[in-house]
Amino acid sequence: AQSVTQLDSQVPVFEEAPVELRCNYSSSVSVYLFWYVQYPNQGLQLLLKYLSGSTLVKGINGFEAEFNKSQTSFHLRKPSVHISDTAEYFCAVSFTSGTYKYIFGTGTRLKVLA
């Protein structure tokens, strides 16, 4: 069975500081990996995805993530955060075919402080 663990439920960080949101997954088969952002009272917006190839993936809004197969991790990073990055961030995995449902982590609330 697949599972996703986001170890940090909340991450406070000062504006313009770097941030890393951690995601670890467990799966016996190949998966695709995704990060989504959810602003209050809104749906989820795709930040970036890893399908194959280069392990460093760049996404929107200056975010990037690195896939580490040996550590089964897919951590999200941003070198300098803004107040507007305050939101809930979800890591997800999916099968690569068939019923490619998402298995989501429980989310990390990023709070950027002025």
Next chain:
Amino acid sequence: ETGVTQSPTHLIKTRGQQVTLRCSSQSGHNTVSWYQQALGQGPQFIFQYYREEENGRGNFPPRFSGLQFPNYSSELNVNALELDDSALYLCASSYGPASGYTFGSGTRLTVV
């Protein structure tokens, strides 16, 4: 791109009632999935439809049912509502596993 649109945005129902939520997929997407997101939790997979057929289901009881129409729009129906059904219901569409899903803004269902 028109994105994924859901209606209504908010809904209040009484326990035991039935509800229908609607979703219009993004143009060109033939797969739609529904997720339930309880407060403070990650979304949980309810089911997926591909070309009008259900092709995957999560751990939800049969009173959760759905439809996908020829234009790839979709409905989620919930019968015999329970208080624990109160949640944000998200619809997402896709044209393949590598593309990722595009999510709607959700329907906030409150059961009283």
